[in-house]
Amino acid sequence: MAYRYAAGMFILMMFTALLTACWDKTEMNELALVSMVGVDIDPDSGKKTVYYQIINPLSGTSARGTPGGEQAPVYTYEISGSSFGEIKSTIYKMLPRKLFIAHSKILLVSRRAARQGVRDIVNFIEMQPNGRSSVPMLIIDGPISQVMKTFTPLERVPSDAIDSRLKLLIRNSLLTGKHIKVNDVIERMEKSDTIVLPMIAGTTEKPSSNSGETAADIDANQNNFIIGGGAVFRDYRMVGKLNDAQLVWYHLLNGDRGRHVRRFQVEGKQVSVELRLVRMKRDVYRQSDQPVVRIRLDLELSTTWANEFVPRSRAEVERLESNLNRIIEDESLAFYQMTRERGWDLLRIRDLLRKQTxxxxxxxxxxxxxKVTIEVATRLLRTGSMNQPYEGTG
Structure with a gap:
C-alpha cells in the first residue's frame, strides 16, 4: 500500500513539473498599447521617423479634478533613427512602458516615403514577433506629423475613426475596397500587380493640442482629416494618384459591390443615380491574332436620390437605362485608356490572360x-416615393 502511495506521489510530482505557469507574464500597466503607427522617410538624408499613437488607459476613467482627469485619449510618440531597428531600441528613451503593437489597427505612410518605396516598411512589420500585417495601409497626402497629432470628432481614438470610416466607405461607396491591408499589399506586389490604396488628406486647420478643445468645437471640419483619393502602387512604390471620380471606375471594374451615388448628365438633365454591381463577367477571345478582353457589368440602379428627375413611364425608364449604359461604358473605357497610357494594369489584364491563356x-x-471592350447592362429597380418633384408656381 505504501509502495502504491509513493508511486502515485512520484507520478503527480512529475506531471506538476510539466505544468506551465505565468513566470514571464507582463501586467497591463506595463504595456504601451499602440493603436496606430505612422512612418515617414526623409528622401534626402534617408532618416526614418516612426510615430506610435498609444492608448491612454487613464483617459475618461477619472473624475474631473482627480489624477487622470482631462487627459488625452491617446499620446503620440515620435522617434527618428537611421534604421527601423535603431528606432525600436531608442524609443525607450522617452517611453516608460513596453511597446506592444499587436493591438494596432491602422498603418499610415507619408507620401514621400511611399514614393521611395514601402518594401522596407512592410518587411519591418512582418519581421516583428508581435507585428500585425492584417491592418489597413493608408497614404498621407500632406504632413504626416500633423495627422498623427490630430484628434477626431465622435471617436476618441483616431485609429477607431479611420477604421470605422473605411468600413462605411466599403459598404456605401466605391471610393475604397477591401484589399488594402498590409498582407494584401505584400501578396499583390509579389505578383507584380498594380494596386490602389486609400489616401488621407492633411488636416483642414492647425491640430488642437487639447482633446477638450476639439470636443467643445461644433465644427467637425476643423482639426479633422478626410479620406480621399487613391495612391497607385507598383513594385512597392507609389507611382501615381487617382481622384475620387476615377476611384469609382477602378473599384467598379474590379468587382467591388459598394453602393455609390453618382451624378450623370442625361439628355441635358443632371440625374443623381445610385449604382450597385450585381454581376461582373470577364472573358478573353482572339480577334485577328489579338487578344480581346470583354468585361460585362450588370448594374442595379436607384433614383431614390434623384430629386431632379423622376421617370414617370416605362418608356422613360428604358430611355434612362439606355443612356446610362452608353455613358458608363464610355467613361469606364476612358478610365481604362488613361491607365493604359500610364502603364498601370489596374484592371489586372495580365493576370486574366495568364489564367485564361x-x-x-x-x-x-x-x-x-x-483590346478591351466594356459592356454595361443597367436595370432600374428602385425610385423615390414621389411621382413628380415640386416645381412651384412661379
Whole structure:
C-alpha cells in the first residue's frame, strides 16, 4: 500500500513539473498599447521617423479634478533613427512602458516615403514577433506629423475613426475596397500587380493640442482629416494618384459591390443615380491574332436620390437605362485608356490572360496590346416615393 502511495506521489510530482505557469507574464500597466503607427522617410538624408499613437488607459476613467482627469485619449510618440531597428531600441528613451503593437489597427505612410518605396516598411512589420500585417495601409497626402497629432470628432481614438470610416466607405461607396491591408499589399506586389490604396488628406486647420478643445468645437471640419483619393502602387512604390471620380471606375471594374451615388448628365438633365454591381463577367477571345478582353457589368440602379428627375413611364425608364449604359461604358473605357497610357494594369489584364491563356508565350506584351471592350447592362429597380418633384408656381 505504501509502495502504491509513493508511486502515485512520484507520478503527480512529475506531471506538476510539466505544468506551465505565468513566470514571464507582463501586467497591463506595463504595456504601451499602440493603436496606430505612422512612418515617414526623409528622401534626402534617408532618416526614418516612426510615430506610435498609444492608448491612454487613464483617459475618461477619472473624475474631473482627480489624477487622470482631462487627459488625452491617446499620446503620440515620435522617434527618428537611421534604421527601423535603431528606432525600436531608442524609443525607450522617452517611453516608460513596453511597446506592444499587436493591438494596432491602422498603418499610415507619408507620401514621400511611399514614393521611395514601402518594401522596407512592410518587411519591418512582418519581421516583428508581435507585428500585425492584417491592418489597413493608408497614404498621407500632406504632413504626416500633423495627422498623427490630430484628434477626431465622435471617436476618441483616431485609429477607431479611420477604421470605422473605411468600413462605411466599403459598404456605401466605391471610393475604397477591401484589399488594402498590409498582407494584401505584400501578396499583390509579389505578383507584380498594380494596386490602389486609400489616401488621407492633411488636416483642414492647425491640430488642437487639447482633446477638450476639439470636443467643445461644433465644427467637425476643423482639426479633422478626410479620406480621399487613391495612391497607385507598383513594385512597392507609389507611382501615381487617382481622384475620387476615377476611384469609382477602378473599384467598379474590379468587382467591388459598394453602393455609390453618382451624378450623370442625361439628355441635358443632371440625374443623381445610385449604382450597385450585381454581376461582373470577364472573358478573353482572339480577334485577328489579338487578344480581346470583354468585361460585362450588370448594374442595379436607384433614383431614390434623384430629386431632379423622376421617370414617370416605362418608356422613360428604358430611355434612362439606355443612356446610362452608353455613358458608363464610355467613361469606364476612358478610365481604362488613361491607365493604359500610364502603364498601370489596374484592371489586372495580365493576370486574366495568364489564367485564361496560360500557354501564351508573351503574356506581358499581350496584356499591353490587348483590346478591351466594356459592356454595361443597367436595370432600374428602385425610385423615390414621389411621382413628380415640386416645381412651384412661379
Amino acid at each position: 496560360p500557354n501564351h508565350p508573351y503574356i506581358d506584351q499581350a496584356a499591353k496590346n490587348a
